[in-house]
Amino acid sequence: MADVIKKATRESYGEVLVELAEEYPNLVVLDADLAAATKTGIFKKAYPEKFFDCGIAEANMMGVAAGLATAGKIPFASTFAMFAAGRAYEIVRNSIGYPHLNVKIGATHAGISVGEDGATHQCNEDIALMRTIPGMTIINPADDVEAKAAVRAAVEIDGPVYLRFGRLAAPVFNDAENYKFELGKGVTLRNGSDVTIVATGLMVAESIKAAKQLEAEGIDARVINIHTIKPLDKDIICKAAAETGLIVTVEEHSVIGGLGSAVAEAVTECNPVPVIKIGVNDEYGHSGPAVDLLKEFGLCADNIASTVKKAVSKRK
Amino acid sequence: MDATTKKQLQTIACKVRMGVIEGTFNAKSGHPGGSLSISDLLTYLYFAKMHVDPSQPEMAGRDRLVLSKGHCAPALYSVLAQRGFFSYDELKSLRHIGAMLQGHPCIHTPGVDMSSGSLGQGISAACGMALAGKLDNTAYKVYTVLGDGEVEEGQVWEAAMFASHYKLDNLIAIVDNNGLQIDGPISEVCSPEPITDKFTAFGWHVIIMDAHDFDSIEAAFDEAETIVGKPVAIIQKSVKGKGVSYMENQVGWHGKAPNKEEYDQAMSELNAKLSELEG
Numbered sequence: 001m002a003d004v005i006k007k008a009t010r011e012s013y014g015e016v017l018v019e020l021a022e023e024y025p026n027l028v029v030l031d032a033d034l035a036a037a038t039k040t041g042i043f044k045k046a047y048p049e050k051f052f053d054c055g056i057a058e059a060n061m062m063g064v065a066a067g068l069a070t071a072g073k074i075p076f077a078s079t080f081a082m083f084a085a086g087r088a089y090e091i092v093r094n095s096i097g098y099p100h101l102n103v104k105i106g107a108t109h110a111g112i113s114v115g116e117d118g119a120t121h122q123c124n125e126d127i128a129l130m131r132t133i134p135g136m137t138i139i140n141p142a143d144d145v146e147a148k149a150a151v152r153a154a155v156e157i158d159g160p161v162y163l164r165f166g167r168l169a170a171p172v173f174n175d176a177e178n179y180k181f182e183l184g185k186g187v188t189l190r191n192g193s194d195v196t197i198v199a200t201g202l203m204v205a206e207s208i209k210a211a212k213q214l215e216a217e218g219i220d221a222r223v224i225n226i227h228t229i230k231p232l233d234k235d236i237i238c239k240a241a242a243e244t245g246l247i248v249t250v251e252e253h254s255v256i257g258g259l260g261s262a263v264a265e266a267v268t269e270c271n272p273v274p275v276i277k278i279g280v281n282d283e284y285g286h287s288g289p290a291v292d293l294l295k296e297f298g299l300c301a302d303n304i305a306s307t308v309k310k311a312v313s314k315r316k
Numbered sequence: 317m318d319a320t321t322k323k324q325l326q327t328i329a330c331k332v333r334m335g336v337i338e339g340t341f342n343a344k345s346g347h348p349g350g351s352l353s354i355s356d357l358l359t360y361l362y363f364a365k366m367h368v369d370p371s372q373p374e375m376a377g378r379d380r381l382v383l384s385k386g387h388c389a390p391a392l393y394s395v396l397a398q399r400g401f402f403s404y405d406e407l408k409s410l411r412h413i414g415a416m417l418q419g420h421p422c423i424h425t426p427g428v429d430m431s432s433g434s435l436g437q438g439i440s441a442a443c444g445m446a447l448a449g450k451l452d453n454t455a456y457k458v459y460t461v462l463g464d465g466e467v468e469e470g471q472v473w474e475a476a477m478f479a480s481h482y483k484l485d486n487l488i489a490i491v492d493n494n495g496l497q498i499d500g501p502i503s504e505v506c507s508p509e510p511i512t513d514k515f516t517a518f519g520w521h522v523i524i525m526d527a528h529d530f531d532s533i534e535a536a537f538d539e540a541e542t543i544v545g546k547p548v549a550i551i552q553k554s555v556k557g558k559g560v561s562y563m564e565n566q567v568g569w570h571g572k573a574p575n576k577e578e579y580d581q582a583m584s585e586l587n588a589k590l591s592e593l594e595g
Contacts (some may be wrong), residue, residue, distance in 0.1 A: 064444035
């Protein structure tokens with residue numbers, strides 16, 4: 001097997017900000033003392049005059065971003081998902097969401113793959129929190145190519161966007177030459193008729209692997225990548241529900257309020273079929289190497305494949 | 317300040333106070349006390365200081381005001397109505413279903429520069445506006461009005477740190493120091509004092525001002541304009557409920573609307589004041 005290139009989506013984020021700065025003179029970047037980790041440090045180095053460190057003060061950073069946006073700037077406010085969506089939730093809701101300001105939130109270190117830092121920094125709730133804000137667009141890209149395209153798409157729309165990036169290097173499976181990002185559109189990565197695996201972010205590559213394992217066992221699984229969690233591509237989900245009759249969602253996030261919930265909400269309205277949710281099961285994470293944690297919490301191809309297998313056999 | 321200008325401002329401020337009473341009475345809710353304590357301030361800013369144009373509320377180079385103590389929206393709305401951003405009649409439907417004027421300021425209302433009301437947030441947005449002004453080399457000023465209870469919010473001090481770090485001398489924060497918050501005197505609830513020392517310690521230039529004396533107000537803002545390289549905090553010593561006898565210094569009038577009898581009395585007092593000024 002050829003070597004797969006791996007790259008953390010936070011790295012892609014930092015790099016594409018530099019590319020965008022030329023095209024968008026009003027683009028500015030804010031961080032809260034995490035530039036080295038969120039990778040906005042790459043931007044800071046290239047455009048120090050357009051980079052503003054807010055110190056360890058995320059609430060104020062979100063408010064400053066809002067104020068900058070009222071004056072025509074395109075601020076990217078960056079910190080870990082825990083602080084962007086968690087600590088600053090109410091500021092994002094009232095100062096960015098309610099006035100519908102053109103602020104882009106670059107949230108890195110989402111999910112359990114934060115690893116050794118442990119539960120306090122492993123944000124498995126951000127998608128749930130951001131989904132409740134009217135008018136908030138939420139994008140959770142799966143790899144380097146998609147992450148860069150997602151940031152570009154975020155700049156092009158006028159309104160608040162929550163971009164979710166990971167710490168862990170993720171396999172790059174999209175082809176940079178031919179990839180086209182369509183905001184709000186799911187991507188069918190593999191056709192299948194027995195079951196649909198709906199995945200997002202880091203779990204997309206694992207789901208493709210799982211589908212291959214399932215194929216060897218005679219299960220024909222469809223794989224859909226949902227990079228835009230809000231607005232959700234209900235059409236692709238409802239079509240999958242109708243055509244495969246069973247959905248398994250996979251996300252590096254709590255099973256409460258995230259992709260699984262969004263998919264289940266859509267399916268119950270259009271074509272109720274079982275929706276099995278793979279994610280973090282209403283519990284906190286803990287310290288450990290990211291890859292080991294992902295396995296422990298079932299966020300890996302093996303568990304996806306066995307869960308799908310179980311669900312398919314139960315249906316039969 | 318010359319006598320004519322002062323009298324003009326006093327007259328407008330009196331009308332602004334009438335609008336506050338009109339709005340909260342018709343809404344049967346709202347916050348008259350703190351609205352009355354900033355009525356002179358907002359009158360001065362919108363009629364003697366700020367570069368704004370009611371026919372172009374979103375004009376790029378305008379001065380901006382963020383009412384961080386957003387619950388005092390009746391005063392902001394009343395002054396915006398006096399300044400011609402919208403009709404005085406809008407005040408009569410304040411807080412009603414379908415009305416333009418929301419309980420707390422909304423950015424989509426003409427003349428309102430930022431949605432606010434969740435305390436502590438407005439000053440951060442004001443910092444962002446001031447930073448944008450610096451980046452664009454535009455001369456506009458950003459004013460933000462905070463409550464003295466509001467400065468108990470931690471975010472205010474995050475913003476205070478940010479403003480001085482980035483030398484936002486185009487930012488002026490006015491703290492409405494009327495000494496009262498919902499649960500009682502600020503000194504008894506969970507004292508934020510000494511507010512002046514705190515702003516000084518955070519690197520701001522601090523000015524004390526009498527909130528109900530236009531000479532003092534003018535002197536404070538004249539001094540603020542001379543400050544280079546640091547943001548300015550004006551601590552305005554005010555009287556909650558100023559201008560309506562039974563509301564003055566009464567914590568109970570923080571968030572309560574006047575009934576018909578109280579409305580009549582307030583309007584009669586303000587009308588008497590107006591006749592005196594116009595007479």
